[in-house]
Amino acid sequence: MSTSHTGRSVKKAAAILQAGGVVAIPTETVYGLAGNIYSKKAISKIYSTKKRPRSNPLIVHVASVDMAKQLVTSFPMAAMKLARKFWPGPLTIILPKNKNVGDWLTADENTVGIRIPNHPLTLRLIEVTGLPLAAPSANPFTYISPVTAQQVEKMLGSKVDYILDGGRSRKGIESTIVEVRGNAVRLLRSGAITDLQIEKALGHPLQRNKSVKTAYPGMFKKHYSPHTPLILTSDVISIVNKCKNKKIAILSFQKKYALPITIMQIQLSKKGDTEEAASNLYDSLHRLDQGDYDLIVAEKAPVYGLGKAINERLQKAAVK
Ligand code: TXA
Numbered sequence: 001m002s003t004s005h006t007g008r009s010v011k012k013a014a015a016i017l018q019a020g021g022v023v024a025i026p027t028e029t030v031y032g033l034a035g036n037i038y039s040k041k042a043i044s045k046i047y048s049t050k051k052r053p054r055s056n057p058l059i060v061h062v063a064s065v066d067m068a069k070q071l072v073t074s075f076p077m078a079a080m081k082l083a084r085k086f087w088p089g090p091l092t093i094i095l096p097k098n099k100n101v102g103d104w105l106t107a108d109e110n111t112v113g114i115r116i117p118n119h120p121l122t123l124r125l126i127e128v129t130g131l132p133l134a135a136p137s138a139n140p141f142t143y144i145s146p147v148t149a150q151q152v153e154k155m156l157g158s159k160v161d162y163i164l165d166g167g168r169s170r171k172g173i174e175s176t177i178v179e180v181r182g183n184a185v186r187l188l189r190s191g192a193i194t195d196l197q198i199e200k201a202l203g204h205p206l207q208r209n210k211s212v213k214t215a216y217p218g219m220f221k222k223h224y225s226p227h228t229p230l231i232l233t234s235d236v237i238s239i240v241n242k243c244k245n246k247k248i249a250i251l252s253f254q255k256k257y258a259l260p261i262t263i264m265q266i267q268l269s270k271k272g273d274t275e276e277a278a279s280n281l282y283d284s285l286h287r288l289d290q291g292d293y294d295l296i297v298a299e300k301a302p303v304y305g306l307g308k309a310i311n312e313r314l315q316k317a318a319v320k
């Protein structure tokens, strides 16, 4: 599907961003809804298009460490280690912001989240414009994040000025978010890079203080959520047995269940690979939510690899 405002033109996307418009951009994690961080008008449009509360800050996408440094008061050693290892890539680093970052962008926090996305079109777009781009995921607030231009088109359509089509996002779930204060590194959101990978790069353990974590903006209980009710379980069969009169779809991690063929089943990874499962997660949820089901029964992923990040998302998707 292609419409007049979906395409592959970096030039067109750049002109719109420079004029204060909003453009859906491809990244390796999910599609973002991007605007020039220096344009109040663009930032307001991002919030209103998503119906996102203003108390929830936006993260900024840059094309180099030098560009990131222009937005912060310091770039500690620990942050530099992580940036060198994982950028461009799915790691967002929260750092103390400087006066170049307006309060309207960060909900009055004194910090800003930054990452270099790993997608050739979006990197070109940032380089061509020279602009840091604020971009939350390009979904309406609390709904499933998009991993294709077509999903953005379906959810936001004409509300965005242009959709830059860069194909399906390879990672399929959002970036991991860490906050760096001095040399202390705290995990705020699990994502496409595992805790273990980060700890290996740092050479010491991450802080995971639960009570602090829930106090952060944007760490809402309900998120990533389809309109169809969803149950997360380790025991798919017993839920299916309890819901005999319902039209059910199953989202399993690996297994194919011995059930009547009338029951829709999607396996996230037939070989049990958590990266493959993550890359199929949102795409599958979008597909199932298009179907006319009464209930999606999602099976818990195993705890290794990206299983934790997958389960955290399914847990939030299950909240009504
Ligand atoms: O992979 C990703 O990170 C995608 C792509 C487009 O880059 N972006 C994304 O943005 O997931 P968003 O806004 O959907 O999620 C970012 C999360 C939000 O929960 C927000 O509250 C939190 O990061 N956040 C942003 N700035 C923060 C800050 N200064 N302190 C604490 N949390 C922050």
Ligand code: MG
Pocket: 136, 137, 145
């Ligand atoms: Mg989001």
